Amino acid sequence: MLKRLPRVVREQQMLDAAVKVFARRGFHTASMDEIAEVAGISKPMVYAYLGTKDELFVACLRREATRLMEAVAAGVRPTARPDEQLWNGLRAFFAFVGAHRDGWRVLYRQARSEPQFTGELAGMRARIVEVVAGLLESACAAAAVPARPGDFTAMAYAYVGAAESLADWLADHEEEDPDHTATRMMNFVWVGAESLLRGRIWRAQEGPSR
Amino acid sequence: MLKRLPRVVREQQMLDAAVKVFARRGFHTASMDEIAEVAGISKPMVYAYLGTKDELFVACLRREATRLMEAVAAGVRPTARPDEQLWNGLRAFFAFVGAHRDGWRVLYRQARSEPQFTGELAGMRARIVEVVAGLLESACAAAAVPARPGDFTAMAYAYVGAAESLADWLADHEEEDPDHTATRMMNFVWVGAESLLRGRIWRAQEGPSR
C-alpha cells in the first residue's frame, strides 16, 4: 500500500483502472471508490492527480482517443493504391478496438450518452471523419472520377458510423477476430464506394409519394 | 390532479413524461421526481403503475421500440422490386426517428450506455437485424445471386449500424429532412449492396502484410 511510485506511473495506473471501471459500470454507476480500489490506491490520490470525476473521464477519453488515432495513423502508410490505404486503416482500427475493448466502450458508448462530453467527443469524431473524407477524396482523384466536394464528408460520416457500429459489436464479442471484422467492413464499404465514386447513383423511381 | 383517469390513459401520460425526461436528462440524471412532476402526478403513482425506475425505463424502451417496428412494418409493403422495399423501409424508419426524436434518444443513446439494459436492447436490435437480413436475402434470391446464408446477418448488422448512426445525427439536427437522410443512406447502402449481391467481392491483394 505504501509503495511510493512517481506520479507519472500512478497516473497511468489510475487511468487504466478508470477505463476498466467506466467500461464495466457505465459513467454514472462507476464510483470513484471502485476506481481507486481497482487502481490499488486511495481515493484522494485520484483527486489529487486527475481531478474531478468528469475530468477523470475526459482524461480517459483523450488518452484512448489519442492512442486510437496513433494506431490508425501508424497503420495507414501512404501507398499507391487507395483501397489498400483504406484497408490498412480499417485493419489498424479494428485491431485496436479488439485489443482495447474497454477503451472503446468508454469512448463510444459512455461518452456519447453523457451530454457533458458531447463536445469533446464531437471534436474527436470530426477529426476522424475528416481523415476518412480525405482518403475518399484522394481515392476519387486517383480514379479520375469527378465528385462534388461536400459529399465526401457526408459519405465519410456514414462510413464512420458503420465502422463504429461494427466496432461496438466487436467490443462485445470476445471471440471475434478483428481482421475478419475489418474484411467485412471493407467489403461493404469499398464495393459500394467504388461504384458511387464511378458516378452510380441510386434514385427513387417515382417522386416521394408522401 | 384529481382527475380520476382510467389506468391505461394514466400510464401513457407517464410514459410520455418519462420518455421526455429520460431523453432530456439521460437515464441517471433523470429523477423520478421530475418525471412525476412532468406527468402531473405524484411519485407514488408512478411506482404503483410502472414500478421501479429500471422497470419504467424498460417500459419506455419497449413502447418506443414497438412503435418503431410497427412504423417500419407499415412502410414496407411487399412489392416486386427489392430496392423499393428497402427504400420504403428506410423512409419509414427515418421518418419515425425524425418525428420521435426523444424516443430515439432514449432507445439508442441512453439504453446503450447502461449495462443493465444491454440485454433488452440487444434483443430489439436482433429483431431488426433479422428483418433487414430477410430483405437482403429475398433481394438476393430475386436477383438469382448465389450467397452464403450467414453473411446476410453480418451485412444487415453493418447496415443497421450505419442507419443508427445517421438516425442519431438526425435526432440532433432539428432542421434536417428525414427523407433526405433516407436518400443518403439508400445511396451508400444500395449501390454497394447491389454490387456485393452480384458477387463482387473485395479481397486483400497480398496476404496480410503485418
Added chain:
Amino acid sequence: MLKRLPRVVREQQMLDAAVKVFARRGFHTASMDEIAEVAGISKPMVYAYLGTKDELFVACLRREATRLMEAVAAGVRPTARPDEQLWNGLRAFFAFVGAHRDGWRVLYRQARSEPQFTGELAGMRARIVEVVAGLLESACAAAAVPARPGDFTAMAYAYVGAAESLADWLADHEEEDPDHTATRMMNFVWVGAESLLRGRIWRAQEGPSR
C-alpha cells in the same frame, strides 16, 4: 420516528435544532447530520424543507433577527421622555438576548465571521442602527439641542457596537441578569449621550503629535 407532522411544525423543529447546533459548534463545525439528529428527523428532510446548509443558516438568521426586532419594537412604546424610550428598548433587547442566548450567538458571532453572510447581516444591523439613530435624533429635538444630522448614525453605530459587546458577554454568562446589563449600558450611553447632545465635544488639546 414515523410521526407524520405537518410541514410547518417540522420546519420550526428544524430551525430550533439548527440554532442550537450552530450556536454550540459554530457554522463550519456544525454538521447537517447533527442538526438532523437534534431535530429528531432524517437529513433529507432538512434539505427538502430548508435547503442547503447556507440557506438553512440564513433561515435561522432571519428568524432570530425578526424575533429580536419584534421584541424590541414591542418594548419601545412611545412615551414622552426619550431616555425612557431608550431604556425600554435596551431592556427589551437584553431581555431577549438573555432568553435566547443561542440565537444571539448564531446571529452575532457566527454570521459575522462568515463572508457569505456579511451582506445579510449588514442589512439587519443597518436597520437597527437607523432605529437607534432615530431615537437619538428625537431625543435631541426634544432637548432642543442643535445637532449635525450625519452624526446620529455614527453615534448609533458606536452605541450598537457597545450593546452588542455587552450582549455577547451576557450570552456567555448564564448567571448575569439582563436588566442589570441594561442598566449598565444605559448609564454609559445616556450620560455620555446627553452631554454630547448638549454640545459638549472633546477635542485633542494640541495637534496630533505624530
Added chain:
Amino acid sequence: MLKRLPRVVREQQMLDAAVKVFARRGFHTASMDEIAEVAGISKPMVYAYLGTKDELFVACLRREATRLMEAVAAGVRPTARPDEQLWNGLRAFFAFVGAHRDGWRVLYRQARSEPQFTGELAGMRARIVEVVAGLLESACAAAAVPARPGDFTAMAYAYVGAAESLADWLADHEEEDPDHTATRMMNFVWVGAESLLRGRIWRAQEGPSR
C-alpha cells in the same frame, strides 16, 4: 525554496502567511495547503515548526495580540492628564488596527466564532480590559471622585466592546483614517465617562415595571 534559513525567520514567514490566509478565507476555509504555498514552503515544514492547524492559529493569535498590546503600551506614556492618556491609547490602538487589518480580522472575527479559541481569546481580552480599567481608575483618582472598584471593570468592558466594534468597521473600510476613528471613539467615551466619573448616574424613574 532550498534557502536554509534559521528557524526563527522561517517561523515568522509562516505566521505572516497564516495570518494572511486566515484573514482572507476564515479559519475553516483556510487550508494548510494554501498556507504552505503562500509561505513558499512545503506542508510538512509547517507541521514541523508550528504544529497542528489549531496550534498554528493560536500562534497567530498570540503574535498579533502581543504586537497589539505592545503598540498600545508604547502609545500610552504616563502623563498628567488622564484623558490624554486614554486618547493616546486609542490612537495607538486604531493606528495598529488600521495598519494590521489582517491581523485584526484573525483576532476578533475568526477567533471569536470558533468555540475552540474562546478561552484563549477571553484571556487576551481580559488583559486589555484590565488595562483600560486601570486607566479609568487612575483618572478617577486624579479627579478625586469616589467610585466603587467593581464598576471600573464593567465600564471598561463596555468601552472595549465599543472600540472593537469600531475597529471591526475600520478593518473593512480601506479608506477610513484611523485617527478619525479614534477621535470619534474618544468623543463618545470620554464625554460620557467624565460625567459618570463625576458621579452622575442615570436611574430608571420608577421601579422596573415588568
Added chain:
DNA sequence: AATGAATGAGCTTTCATTCAT
C-alpha cells in the same frame, strides 16, 4: 385512489495529517 411525509444508502469531494525518501 392519491399524496405529503419520511428515510437508508450512497456518492463526490475535501482536508488535516503523516510516511518514506
Added chain:
DNA sequence: CATGAATGAAAGCTCATTCAT
C-alpha cells in the same frame, strides 16, 4: 533539512423508494 506521495475520516448533498393518511 525538506518534500512528494499517500491516506483516514468526514461532510454536504441527492435519490430511489416506501409509509401513513
